Amino acid sequence: MYSLVPVVDAVVIDATDPEAVASFWQRLLGGELVRTSNGDIDLQDGPVRLYFQHVKDDVKRGKNRLHLDLRVPPDVRREAVERALSLGATRADDVYPGDEFQVLRDPAGNEFCLIWN
Structure with a gap:
């Protein structure tokens, strides 16, 4: 069944x-x-x-209505962000400029978050 x-x-x-x-x-x-x-x-x-x-x-218009949250260990959060940037991601500080997690965009402009809390 x-x-x-x-x-x-x-x-x-x-x-x-x-x-x-x-x-x-x-x-x-x-x-x-x-x-x-x-x-x-x-x-x-x-x-x-x-x-x-x-x-x-x-053509992307506005903030994504759906995105991925990718968890990384808190002690390597900076390295994880730098790695994503080196692979082609860009920061999306216009979406969220805080330090509890990092919003990024993939090469097509889709937001995703690296979270560590």
């Missing part, structure tokens, strides 16, 4: 260049990139399955 409670299978990220965005996330989280039969890219075997689908118009 099947459960009526769904489980999250993947987080889907729209991108005009799914390969570039998927590559960033693979370097950040690990896992294996698998190109699907329709040309999208699936990041498998990491801490969360991410699926990057191609869209023609990827």
Whole structure:
């Protein structure tokens, strides 16, 4: 018998260049990139399955309504932020300028947080 409670299978990220965005996330989280039969890219075997689908118009307007919170140990928070920046992330201090966590953007402008509290 099947459960009526769904489980999250993947987080889907729209991108005009799914390969570039998927590559960033693979370097950040690990896992294996698998190109699907329709040309999208699936990041498998990491801490969360991410699926990057191609869209023609990827103009981002405003703050994301959904984002990933990625937990890092408090004692390496600065190093974790620097690593993400070195991989292509940018700071999103316009979203949250505090020091309880760090909001960043991936190369496509999608916000995510490195959290340590």
